[in-house]
Amino acid sequence: MGSFKQNTRETFLGLAETIREKWSDFIQFLEEAWPLLILLLAILMGIWWYADPPPPRHVQMATGSAGGSYELLGKKYAEYFATKGVTLELVPTLGAQENLIRLSDRNDPVQAAFVQAGVEQPKNISGIQSLGSIAYDPIWFFYRGPEVKSNEFQVIAGHSKYFSTRKISVGVEGSGTHSQTSRIIKASGIDRSGLQFVYYPGEKAVKALKNGEIDGAFIVDAVDAPNVLALLNDPELHLATFKRAEAFTKLLPYMHILNVPEGSFSLERNFPDQDLKLIATTTNLLIDDRMHPAIQFLFLEAAREINGKESFFANRGEFPSFKDSLWPESPVAVHYEKNSYPLIAAYFPFWMAEFISRLLFIFLPFCVIAYPVLRALPSYRTKLMYNKINRLYGELKTFEQGLLATFDAAQRDEYLKKLDLLEYQALNIKVSKRLAGDYYTLRTSIDYVRNCLNRGVHPYQFAEGVGSDL
Incomplete structure (x- = not known):
């Protein structure tokens, strides 16, 4: 039997010979x-190029009218996208219907949009999917003058004591505010003949109401939207409660009831001076169904980061979710809801994680x-x-x-x-x-x-x- 040193030497010589042989075979191969x-x-x-092309670095997103919450929300999304190396270009529009039309147009570069649940859909709309709901959009009715009892807003036998004598803004046609207001009025059964409705966009309605040009205004927007805050902070204006909120949620299933405790908007003013009930729709994050899956994941991550926090009306982690989407759900969003973002994204930058995911x-x-x-x-x-x-x-x-x-x-x-x-x-x-x-x-x-x-x-x-x- 040879010595340990000799055996070790022979072993390494054998390994070296095997490696040289394998390398020679590989070169020959x-x-x-x-x-x-x-x-x-x-x-x-x-397979790499056609089956899974790389995600784009520039995406266009339709928001809404100036001064609305969608404009501010879009800026937050753009900032989040910028941290991931993707440019999110915000495109202002007249409202929900324009957003839907642009999303469904295969020649339009817009690939994402904020749209309220329950808005009237234009005809022949297709090619749109939902990434889920991302926020509540309360339906506010502000009015000026003496405070009105809640039963005066109610519609009985097609008539309302309040609305029949007042000049009210119901939102510009094609906007989410106009769509939601029209559905509420229709569900109430009010006789529209003789009603003094005007169709103002959000900013114009706020100015007209504060200047006394109109008596009331419906606005569908988030609680932190500039237009809503301007009206909440005006002590001369009042906020109506939806006394029959439960009935509206039965007639309009996509609606939700939001409770506003007394004094929650301003303890100093004790505003509101009683507990209120609001009804609310939700903001849906809609996309062109051709959007790259990686960009869809990025939108969902932005929604979780921005809209998933606790807010005035929402609990932490409540959004994004499929609360009341009336649109086909994106398979990517369904996967995200069940499995969250791929684990690899927690350890690598977006583009590196996407590259590795594509390799897999x-x-x-x-x-x-x-x-x-x-x-x-x-x-x-x-x-x-x-x-x-x-x-x-x-x-x-x-x-x-x-x-x-x-x-x-x-x-x-x-x-x-x-x-x-x-x-x-x-x-x-x-x-x-x-x-x-x-x-x-x-x-x-x-x-x-x-x-x-x-x-x-x-x-x-x-x-x-x-x-x-x-």
């Missing part, structure tokens, strides 16, 4: 199989294609080597048959040069150890023919009459 590898690489690039996405289908091909490579290499050996065998056989037919002793040196060339070609064949026997058999066969030519009696030429008796 690359030299022989490069056309097949190029084909596999082309398949990989095809193409790795599985690539393996399905590559595995059987790679399994066939050993037999492919073996067949390639066999073909080279057999080709030289064929040349040697043809050469020898030629000697039998036309042997000329004076051409012996030329014959030997031909054999030397065949042997040189055999020496340049790179074969694996499995084919070493065939390789050396070929060289032995070449040497056998050479020996036949070099000996005194040539088997390729018989004396006259010797072969005739056979």
Whole structure:
């Protein structure tokens, strides 16, 4: 038994020899199989580019009218996107219906929009999916003048004591405010003939109400929207309660009841001076259904970061959710709701996480294609080597048959040069150890023919009459 030092040395020498052998086989494999590898690489690039193109770095999003909460919310989303290396361009619009039309237009670059649940949908709208609800949008009714009892707002037999004599803004046509107000009025059953409705956008309605040009205004917007805050902070204005809020939520299932405790807007003013009930729709984050999944995940992460916090009306973690989406749900959002964002995103920047995710996405289908091909490579290499050996065998056989037919002793040196060339070609064949026997058999066969030519009696030429008796 050898010493420990000797055994260790022999072990490392054996490992080094094995590594050199494997490396030599690998280099030989690359030299022989490069056309097949190029084909596999082309398949990989095809899958990479066409099946899962990289996400865009610029996205357009429709918000809404100036002064509304959607404008402020859009800016928060744009700031979040900027931290991830994506530019979110905000596109102001007249309201919900314009947002829907632009989203469904396949030639419009807008790919996302804030739209209230329950807005009237234009005809022939398609190609839109929902990433879920992200916030409550209370329906506010502010009015000026003496405080009105809640029962005076109620519609009985098609008439309302308050609305029949007042000038009220119900939002510009096509906006979410106008759509929600129209549904409430329709559900109430009020007779619209003779009503003094005006159709002002949010900012104009606020100014008109504060200046006494109108008596009241419906506004559908978040509690922290500039237009809403301007009215809440005006001590000359009053906020109506929806006494029959439960009835509205039954007639309009996408509506929610929001409770406003006494004094919660201003303890100093004790505003409101009693507990109020508001009804609210929700803001839906809608997208073009062709949006890249990575950008959808980015929107959902922004919604969780921005809208998932506790607010005046919402609990922590309440949004984003599929509370009342009337649009088809995005499969990406459904996956996100069940599994959240891929774990890898917690440890890498957005673009790096997306790159790794795409690699994983193409790795599985690539393996399905590559595995059987790679399994066939050993037999492919073996067949390639066999073909080279057999080709030289064929040349040697043809050469020898030629000697039998036309042997000329004076051409012996030329014959030997031909054999030397065949042997040189055999020496340049790179074969694996499995084919070493065939390789050396070929060289032995070449040497056998050479020996036949070099000996005194040539088997390729018989004396006259010797072969005739056979």
